[in-house]
Amino acid sequence: MVSTATKRASLHTLGCRLNQSETLLIQQRLKDEGYEIVPFGERADLGIINTCTVTNLADSKCRQTIRQFVRKNPGAYTAVVGCYSQMGAKEIAEIGGVDLIIGNQEKMSVVDFIGQEKNEKPVIIRDRISPEDFSIQFAGDAPFNQRANLKIQDGCSFICSFCIIPFARGPSRSRDYANLIDEAKAKASQGIREIVVTGVNIGTYQTGDADLLRVLEGLNLVEGIDRIRISSIEPTTIPTELFGMMNDPDHALLPFFHIPLQAGSNKVLGEMRRKYTISEYLEFLHLARESVDGAYIGSDIMVGFPGESEEEFQETCRVFLENPFNFCHVFSFSERKGTLAAKRADQVPIEERQRRSAHLRRLSAKKRYDFYEAHLGKTMRVLFENPKLDCWPSYTDNYIRVVAPRDAMNGADLANRCAEVRLDRLSADFVEGEIVQMID
Ligand code: SF4
Structure with a gap:
């Protein structure tokens, strides 16, 4: 590794919450190695770009970010890690100035691969992603925030037809239970009071006899953690025991659900290869609403999936409006090379996707406003x-x-x-x- 006496390192994350939490861990490791961390955009000797490949557009944003960094720091050692490195290493290698490309299997060890000198050609490390459970090395002080993401799981074995994640991050696997509890304790000792339980498909967490419920019970016992929030969780994977935890005044689990719906029509859900029908989803939604008083319930909805008709879109809007959701993140379908959905001939025109997206966003803003309003005076x-x-x-x-x-x-x-x-x-x-x- 380079002598780090006065080395400045700069990191940048594209994509999801999980990527953000991984970048922070890499950043801590660099600090422990003696690097000074500078904001992305300032001059640096080392750049690490943690990439996303969720759509073709995400790939293009990654390439743009890498080029910007190299242009501004022509002598800097440049490492590109993460999902786009896993799926598009050849494309990244064509960008001049990149020294190291690491896929998801080895990305948390990127610091160990950083060389003394710039390479003539990038070194590519892109191993098959192991289906085994994993641990994460963590050390040092994270930049202080009251809320911290805690990664408990990675990968996904569901294979929805629009999603590249199961290929980019591999199959679902879980983090060693003791290892994640140790990180929660370390965070609590830094003064962090709220943990956001994070992963790609956290409801599938299972290692030995530990499942998601056990993780939540374990986190609840960590002294100093006053709040536990579960990030997005797939509809078919949510144990109803969560309701009891949310209602228990001695349990830190907060009354918060984020349950991706994606579409309100069975035809579209089937073509997306989601694992539930609309009535199964709604049955759970109503149960959650009735079981946990005042809970926030958010969702993800995708509009403009190939072949989605105006009637099907209106059905989605109706399902959202007429059921107890409080908010939804709206995603316009965006082709991702390598997925089944991207191959379909019946793509919805971009302007139509944008129109549907804007409409649903307005409905969502109104729902959130109503939720806030219902709490005034409390x-x-x-x-x-x-x-x-x-x-x-x-x-x-x-x-x-x-x-x-x-x-x-x-x-x-x-x-x-x-x-x-x-x-x-x-x-x-x-x-x-x-x-x-x-x-x-
Ligand atoms: S559940 Fe579906 S959308 Fe979510 S990561 Fe897995 S394949 Fe992708």
């Missing part, structure tokens, strides 16, 4: 984040964005503290709250 617990110029931002347990004035509590430092806040006034994206009392 007093709820929040965890304050780092301050913005004029306010203290926070989330309630059920994911309502609440801000308190910067001069609240006589200008005391509220970061990383919990409070009871009365939800007073509604704005488009958040609620203004008044602190009733600090809790701790």
Whole structure:
């Protein structure tokens, strides 16, 4: 490895929450090796770009980012890791100035492969992704944030027809239970109070006799972790025991669900190769709504899937409007080379995808507004984040964005503290709250 006496390293993430958490771990490792971390865009001696390949557009954004880095730092050692490295190593190798290309199997060890000098041709390390369970080496201090992602799982074995992830990240596999609990303890000892349980398909977590429920029970026992949030979870994989945990005042699991629906028509769901019918999905949704009072329920919906007719799109809108969702992330279908859906001849025109997307986004904004409005006047617990110029931002347990004035509590430092806040006034994206009392 290079002598790191005055070496400056710069990292950039494209894509999902999982990539972000992996980049942070790589960054910690670099710090431990003596690198100074500088923002992406500043001059650096080493660049690591963690890539995404979820659509053709994502690939093109990755190439653009790599080119920008190389242009700005012609002498820097340039490493490209992650999903696009796994799937498109040859394309990346054609970009001049790249030294190292590492797929998903070895990406967490990228620091071990960084060379002394720039290479004439990039070294490509792209092993078959092992189906075995895994551990993650973690060390050092993460940049402090009140909320931290904790990766418990990787890969996916579901093979939806629009998705390249099962090929880019390999089959579903789980992180060693003791290893993930140790990382949670390390995070808690840094003062982190909220853990977001993260992975590609976390409901399939299983190693030995440990499943997702065991992970949540284990995290609940970690001293200092006051809140546990589950990130996106596939509809057919959610144990109903979660409801009891969410309702238990002594359990840190928050009343929050993010359950991808993708489409509201059985025909489209079938062609997407999703694993449920609309009535199965809705049965669970209503059960969750009835079982956990006040829970936030979000979803992902894809519009413009090949062959999606106007009627099918309207059916999706109806399902979303008439059922107890509070919000949805809307994705326009975007072709990904190598998937079944990208090969279809009946692609929906781009402008039509955009129109459908804009329409559904408006419905979603209204749903979220209604959810916020229904909570006005209530007093709820929040965890304050780092301050913005004029306010203290926070989330309630059920994911309502609440801000308190910067001069609240006589200008005391509220970061990383919990409070009871009365939800007073509604704005488009958040609620203004008044602190009733600090809790701790
Ligand atoms: S569940 Fe489907 S959409 Fe999600 S990662 Fe697996 S294949 Fe992709």
